[in-house]
Amino acid sequence: MSQAKGAIVGIGELKPQRLTSGVTTLEMIAEVARLAVFDAGLEPAAIDGLLVGPQVGETPQHVPATIAEYLGLAPTMANVVDLGGASGAGMVWRAAAAIEAGMCETVLCVLANNREEAPSRSPNRNPIREFDVPFGASGANISYALLMQAHMAEHGSTARDFALIAAAARANAQLNPDAIFYGKPADVEAVLASPIIASPLHLYEIVMPVAGGEAVVVTSAERARSLRKPTVHLLGAGEKVTHRAVSQAPSLTSGPLKSAMARAFAQSGTRADEMDLLSLYDCYTIMVATTIEDAGLCAPGQFGAWLRDHDLTHNGDKPLNTHGGQLGFGQPDLAGGMTHVVEAVRQLRGEADERQIGKAELALVTGNGATMSEATALVLGAA
Amino acid sequence: MSVDLNALKTPGPTITALTQPFWDAAAQGQLKIQHCEDCGRPVFYPRPICPHCWSKRLVWKEASGKGRLKSFSQIRKPGHPSWLPAAPYVVGLVALAEGPTMLSFILPGARPPHVGDALLLAPTAIGGRVLPAFKPVETATEEK
Ligand SMILES: [Zn+2]
Numbered sequence: 001m002s003q004a005k006g007a008i009v010g011i012g013e014l015k016p017q018r019l020t021s022g023v024t025t026l027e028m029i030a031e032v033a034r035l036a037v038f039d040a041g042l043e044p045a046a047i048d049g050l051l052v053g054p055q056v057g058e059t060p061q062h063v064p065a066t067i068a069e070y071l072g073l074a075p076t077m078a079n080v081v082d083l084g085g086a087s088g089a090g091m092v093w094r095a096a097a098a099i100e101a102g103m104c105e106t107v108l109c110v111l112a113n114n115r116e117e118a119p120s121r122s123p124n125r126n127p128i129r130e131f132d133v134p135f136g137a138s139g140a141n142i143s144y145a146l147l148m149q150a151h152m153a154e155h156g157s158t159a160r161d162f163a164l165i166a167a168a169a170r171a172n173a174q175l176n177p178d179a180i181f182y183g184k185p186a187d188v189e190a191v192l193a194s195p196i197i198a199s200p201l202h203l204y205e206i207v208m209p210v211a212g213g214e215a216v217v218v219t220s221a222e223r224a225r226s227l228r229k230p231t232v233h234l235l236g237a238g239e240k241v242t243h244r245a246v247s248q249a250p251s252l253t254s255g256p257l258k259s260a261m262a263r264a265f266a267q268s269g270t271r272a273d274e275m276d277l278l279s280l281y282d283c284y285t286i287m288v289a290t291t292i293e294d295a296g297l298c299a300p301g302q303f304g305a306w307l308r309d310h311d312l313t314h315n316g317d318k319p320l321n322t323h324g325g326q327l328g329f330g331q332p333d334l335a336g337g338m339t340h341v342v343e344a345v346r347q348l349r350g351e352a353d354e355r356q357i358g359k360a361e362l363a364l365v366t367g368n369g370a371t372m373s374e375a376t377a378l379v380l381g382a383a
Numbered sequence: 384m385s386v387d388l389n390a391l392k393t394p395g396p397t398i399t400a401l402t403q404p405f406w407d408a409a410a411q412g413q414l415k416i417q418h419c420e421d422c423g424r425p426v427f428y429p430r431p432i433c434p435h436c437w438s439k440r441l442v443w444k445e446a447s448g449k450g451r452l453k454s455f456s457q458i459r460k461p462g463h464p465s466w467l468p469a470a471p472y473v474v475g476l477v478a479l480a481e482g483p484t485m486l487s488f489i490l491p492g493a494r495p496p497h498v499g500d501a502l503l504l505a506p507t508a509i510g511g512r513v514l515p516a517f518k519p520v521e522t523a524t525e526e527k
Contacts, residue, residue, distance in 0.1 A: 022400040030432045037437065044437045072434025130397045131428045134514060135488040137474045139462025146476055150454035153433055153498030199457040247476055247486040 006096030012110075020114040024125050025058050026070050028112040033071055037108065037137025049098055049107030050075040050241070051091040054082045057123035062370045065244040066126050067110070069373075074256070076263070077103035078241040079373070085270035087111060102267075103239065128245045140283070141206060143246040143371040145198035148286040150252035152200060155301025157289070159200055163191035164304065165285040166204045166327055168312045173324025175314065175355040180210050180330030205285040205327070212332025214342050230349045231383040235270065235362075238263025239376045246371040253301075257366055258294035268379040270362060272296050275379075277347050277363040278318060281338040282325040291366055314355040322347060322355050337367040341378070348382040393510035402429045404443050412506035414446040414515045416481060427483035438483055448504030449455040450477040450517055455496045465510070477502055477517050479506045485515075492519030 012035030014028060029052070037044060052067050059066045064078035078100045083090040088111060088275040095107035137143075151157050170186040173179035186194075186204055240256035243249050246252040265271060272295040282288045289303040298306035310318040323329050323343040326336045344350045344363040365378040398406050405428075408415035417426040421438035432439055455475035461467055473496055475489040489496055490505050496519065505518035 017423045024401075027399065027401055027431045030430060033436045034432050034439070068428060070434065071432075098395075125399075127428050129394075130402060132486045133394050133463070134510070134512075135474055135486055135516070136393065136458060136461065136463075136466050136469065136472055136509075139464075139487050141460070141462060142456055142458060142474060145456035145458075146454040146474075149456060150476075150498065153454070195459070196457075197460045199459070203458075245486070247484045248496055251477070277511050 006092070006099055010036040010038075010042065012036030012039060014112065017115070019117050021116070024116065025112055025114050026067065026126065028114060029067055029110050030071060032112050033108055033110050033289075036110070042106065044072060046106050047071075047073050047108045048075050048198075049077040049095060049104030051081050051095055051107060051109045052078050053087050053111045057125075057246045059126040060124060062244055062374065063372050065241050065373045068236050068241050069244040069248050070127065071108075073108075074240065074242045074250075075104060076239050076241075076259075077107070078239070103237075126244070132245060132247065138159065140371065141198045141201060143314070144206075144284040144286055145201040146246050147249075147252050147290070147372055148200050148284070151286060151289065151301075154253050155279050157301060157304055159192060159202075161304030162186045162190060162200075162205060162285040162289060162305070164201070164307045165282070165288045166191045166202075168307070169282060169321055169325040169327035170204075171328075172313060172320075172322055172355070173328025176324045179324040179328050180208055181324065181328045201284065201286075207283050207326045207331035207336065210330035210332050212330065212335050214332070214335040214338035214343055216338065216345065217249050229265060232345045232348045233381045233382045233383065234378060236264040236266070236268025237377065237380040238267070241374045243373050244370055249372065253290065254294055255290055255368070255372040257291055257368060257372075257377060260375040260377040261291075261295050261364070261366065262363075264377040264379045268381070270379055271365065275291075275362050275364045276319070276359050277322065277344055277357055278320040279344040279347075279363055280321060280325070281337055281340055281366045281368040282327050283331065283336070283368065285327070287368055287372065288320075290372065291368075295364070314352070314357045319347075319357045322352065322357060337369075338369070340365050341380075344378075344380050348380055350382075386471060389508035389511060391465055391469060391510045394463065394498045395510055395512055404457075405429055408443075408445070409506070409515050410513050412513060414448055414479075414504050416446050416483065417441040417478070418444050418518055425481040425483055427479070427485055446504075447480045450502040451480075451481040451506075452476070452496060452498055452500040452502055452517075452519075453478045453484060454488070454498055457496075475502075475517070488514065488516040490516055490518035493521050494519075 012032040091109035191204040238260035242256045292303045312320040367376040419433035420440035422436040453476040473489040501520040502517040507516035
């Protein structure tokens, strides 16, 4: 029985104020984080875990990534803890658990709030709202268009290369009656003929927002043995959060999934080319392209050639997003990322019916958030 | 692009006391960014601490206004309806000569934009305020 579950080595506190004036919560988080980390005698780079509270209004989504970017951190574990007055204590236990689980070594747990007399004229006060939106850059389409254009410029990849990804997703969706594009295939020509939304991005290279929901249940390996369904094991995992705004991305052509996948492969003792299923997050075609390259399935810039060399259907040599991916299935908001987990479990259990892949022992699942900013990779294995 | 950018009802910046010097400079047609007096590195966007070493000794310096286009997109369907009259228009990622990258509005040049284009600061009135936009260097020299 292990006793110690982690230790608290640094503290920070801001002097309370009845009212703040023209200060954001992010600014206050930076001040108090600095106090705690320097109190511990640590360098900022020592922080590889980040637990933050929700910031209703100011930073509506992607809170850990926004704070990580603001602080110049690139954690391998990042989370919101949303437990009201129990959040602080809840963070400490979760930090210890994350450390014990090998997700990270040193966790910054930080909470702060401003208190302005007059409500701000825009509830959203994160840096993107201040430094991107006024220049005409609102929404994810522009960010991924910028990533795609950068890939084309650096590697000479073509619109046709990217269209292969959308066409493959639509093709796989034809075997998933639940997919939003079931009965609506689109070949490469149709993808290229769809309107440009933000160059070089075509409409069919962008997920369709839908309503939906996804859930999974996780338990111990021991308990799993007594349950009725074939067990799917988590063999390895990795995570990395590097930025929030596309302008702050360390690279436009390689993302944090590279390090997350490397960690997941190392932890599971597997290689990318051993995977029986690639269940890759596909909000946009560029995301799949970069993930194929970051996984090491091909050299940087060579995803187009790789796609032409492989068959991505359930019968093919490299089944990829057999449920149609989100490009074919639709994106039920945050649940969209979970579709890749659910499909992988279905395949590894042998429950995928007419789209069941042949050998189904190992699956790579990737998740991606914000602007190729937040990355989690899982290697799942059949029992 | 024939639309009067300054007449657009586009959302402006959400300025705080901390970021005010950036926008004050922008209104004067200048680009100012923070520099860390401890590690010597430039910082963009503005913060209360240096994101590299967490020092609080940050000072504002005027940037050269020179940059290079890291990527761009011609927006045909803007994410915010106030930009519809301006579409299509170009936004880009500008690698400032000082080091940091900022997103900005890219004014049309003599030819379509290309990644790698040399850019110059081109203060432009958009939505009722002067913003630090950029333009291709060719256009800049033609106008001189
Ligand atoms: Zn510094």
